[in-house]
Amino acid sequence: MIAISGLTKSFQNGKQVLRGVDLDIQTGESIAVIGESGCGKSVLLKHIIGLLHPDAGSVVVDGKSVHTLAEADLYALRTRFGFLFQSAALFDSMTVFENIALGMVENTSLGAAEMERVVEEKLEMVGLPGTGKLKPAELSGGMRKRVGLARALATNPEYLLYDEPTTGLDPVMSNQIDALIADITSRLNVTSIIVTHDLFSVYAIAHRVALLHDGRTYFQGTPDDLRASQDPIIRAFLSRYETENSR
Numbered sequence: 395m396i397a398i399s400g401l402t403k404s405f406q407n408g409k410q411v412l413r414g415v416d417l418d419i420q421t422g423e424s425i426a427v428i429g430e431s432g433c434g435k436s437v438l439l440k441h442i443i444g445l446l447h448p449d450a451g452s453v454v455v456d457g458k459s460v461h462t463l464a465e466a467d468l469y470a471l472r473t474r475f476g477f478l479f480q481s482a483a484l485f486d487s488m489t490v491f492e493n494i495a496l497g498m499v500e501n502t503s504l505g506a507a508e509m510e511r512v513v514e515e516k517l518e519m520v521g522l523p524g525t526g527k528l529k530p531a532e533l534s535g536g537m538r539k540r541v542g543l544a545r546a547l548a549t550n551p552e553y554l555l556y557d558e559p560t561t562g563l564d565p566v567m568s569n570q571i572d573a574l575i576a577d578i579t580s581r582l583n584v585t586s587i588i589v590t591h592d593l594f595s596v597y598a599i600a601h602r603v604a605l606l607h608d609g610r611t612y613f614q615g616t617p618d619d620l621r622a623s624q625d626p627i628i629r630a631f632l633s634r635y636e637t638e639n640s641r
């Protein structure tokens with residue numbers, strides 16, 4: 395379980411992005427985190443894996459307080475996480491195989507044959523068998539996201555963090571990625587945090603949804619609760635995003 399409490403963060407320009415975020419994420423659930431562009435969703439995810447340090451507040455993962463861990467313990471904790479970055483963040487000079495194997499090379503002592511087996515297994519899982527020799531430049535946007543997902547899965551993480559998994563994809567590809575995330579979540583029994591401003595993804599894959607607004611967790615509940623809410627801020631958010639992202 396991940397317990398986020400009172401998380402506060404400003405950047406050098408003085409703008410306070412997170413103003414006391416409280417959020418509990420239960421083991422095995424899929425939670426979507428939504429909110430306006432720039433409200434701090436990516437910043438929140440980066441705090442969970444200790445890439446950013448808060449001004450106040452804490453993130454506790456299975457009893458370990460992320461921001462007080464020694465560096466070695468933080469690295470160990472990170473190996474339990476898979477992270478699909480907003481831009482897929484593949485290394486263009488490396489092949490698909492090398493991109494996916496990177497985490498295993500750094501964090502495990504697997505031999506070459508075993509690594510090849512794992513990479514192919516993950517590529518099959520994301521629907522891209524046999525593509526290990528390709529370079530990222532040869533892939534479509536949707537394929538890049540899939541490779542990013544295969545890389546996130548490579549070390550068999552307990553927690554999967556997705557930052558905008560469907561942004562920039564066409565509706566057909568977005569539906570495929572949603573189906574893939576739902577399938578992976580149920581098959582692998584992982585805990586997923588999906589940052590998105592795609593409401594279709596929320597309704598398709600999330601057990602629960604949290605809306606960030608004004609630096610805080612403004613709403614938490616099921617997707618049905620969200621949809622039924624009469625709160626004016628939630629209604630305004632939903633109507634804006636429903637018209638912006640139509641599939």
Ligand SMILES: Nc1ncnc2c1ncn2[C@@H]1O[C@H](COP(=O)(O)OP(=O)(O)OP(=O)(O)O)[C@@H](O)[C@H]1O
Pocket residue numbers: 405406411429430431432433434435436437438591
């Ligand atoms: N490393 C950083 N240094 C300075 N400011 C930052 C940094 N990272 C994020 N910010 C600022 O924090 C705010 C929140 O950024 P964040 O990337 O979390 O937004 P977001 O909710 O993920 O938006 P989007 O939906 O567009 O991805 C923005 O104003 C951004 O400029």
Ligand SMILES: [Mg+2]
Pocket residue numbers: 435436437480557
């Ligand atoms: Mg973001």
